[in-house]
Amino acid sequence: QLQLQESGPGLVKPSETLSLSCSVSGGSISSSSYYWAWIRQPPGKGLEWIGSVYNSGITFYNPSLKSRVTISVDRSKNHFSLKLSSVTAADTAVYYCARAPQWLGPFDIWGQGTMVTVS
Amino acid sequence: DIQMTQFPSSLSASVGDRVTITCRASQSIGTSLNWYQQKLGKAPKLLIFAASSLQGGVPSSFSDSGSGTDFTLTISSLQPEDFATYYCQQTYSTPPTFGQGTKVQL
Numbered sequence: 001q002l003q004l005q006e007s008g009p010g011l012v013k014p015s016e017t018l019s020l021s022c023s024v025s026g027g028s029i030s031s032s033s034y035y036w037a038w039i040r041q042p043p044g045k046g047l048e049w050i051g052s053v054y055n056s057g058i059t060f061y062n063p064s065l066k067s068r069v070t071i072s073v074d075r076s077k078n079h080f081s082l083k084l085s086s087v088t089a090a091d092t093a094v095y096y097c098a099r100a101p102q103w104l105g106p107f108d109i110w111g112q113g114t115m116v117t118v119s
Numbered sequence: 120d121i122q123m124t125q126f127p128s129s130l131s132a133s134v135g136d137r138v139t140i141t142c143r144a145s146q147s148i149g150t151s152l153n154w155y156q157q158k159l160g161k162a163p164k165l166l167i168f169a170a171s172s173l174q175g176g177v178p179s180s181f182s183d184s185g186s187g188t189d190f191t192l193t194i195s196s197l198q199p200e201d202f203a204t205y206y207c208q209q210t211y212s213t214p215p216t217f218g219q220g221t222k223v224q225l
Contacts, residue, residue, distance in 0.1 A: 046206065046217055046218070046219045046220050047155075047163065047206060047208075047217040048217070049214050049215050049216070049217075060213060062214040063120075063214065064214075096162055096163075098162075104151070104210040104211070104212070104213065104215060105168075105210060106153040106165050106168040106169075106174075106208070106210060107153075107155075107163070107165060107208075108165050108168075108174065110162035110163060110164070111162065112161075112162055113161075113162050
């Protein structure tokens with residue numbers, strides 16, 4: 001069964017770049033037509049889609065974050081990554097990676113999430 | 120962006136109760152509406168997609184109705200494991216957006 005696992009630093013300094021990785025196990029990131037996404041949730045708040053990447057490398061970003069976000073896929077390592085630049089305290093959140101079966105589809109598999117604090 | 124508004128933001132219920140949660144979109148989204156359940160400290164779990172399709176393994180006590188702008192998630196008989204926060208999400212247009220959540224508590 002496909003599983004996703006986020007990894008990366010739990011603490012990032014203001015103005016620096018947040019970098020996270022999502023490892024895909026139980027299946028190949030490039031063998032199917034899924035979209036791979038990052039979603040975040042500030043403490044006690046709701047969910048915000050950050051962006052998605054297709055296994056070809058095509059990306060889609062939330063316009064509210066587009067200027068600071070880069071999502072990429074590494075098929076050789078079977079993972080995809082998130083970089084968010086110039087972070088502030090407002091970027092403190094639990095960051096989830098997730099899978100969608102099609103573009104603008106539901107997120108049917110999620111990682112457990114990783115807490116990132118900007119301080 | 121399409122705004123998704125859920126109400127109530129929280130509700131108190133007992134085991135066996137019938138629970139309804141409403142989600143309203145700021146414009147018509149057809150049936151491009153999904154529901155998630157999130158328990159404390161856990162990732163969201165997909166319950167229903169495309170407004171009416173139950174995700175595999177989800178009990179039939181969960182159902183959705185609606186199209187256009189107004190949707191309702193119904194739990195026909197609340198079980199102890201159903202106490203959680205529920206989110207709706209539209210996938211009609213980008214960016215996909217979520218409601219603010221409805222907390223179902225004892």
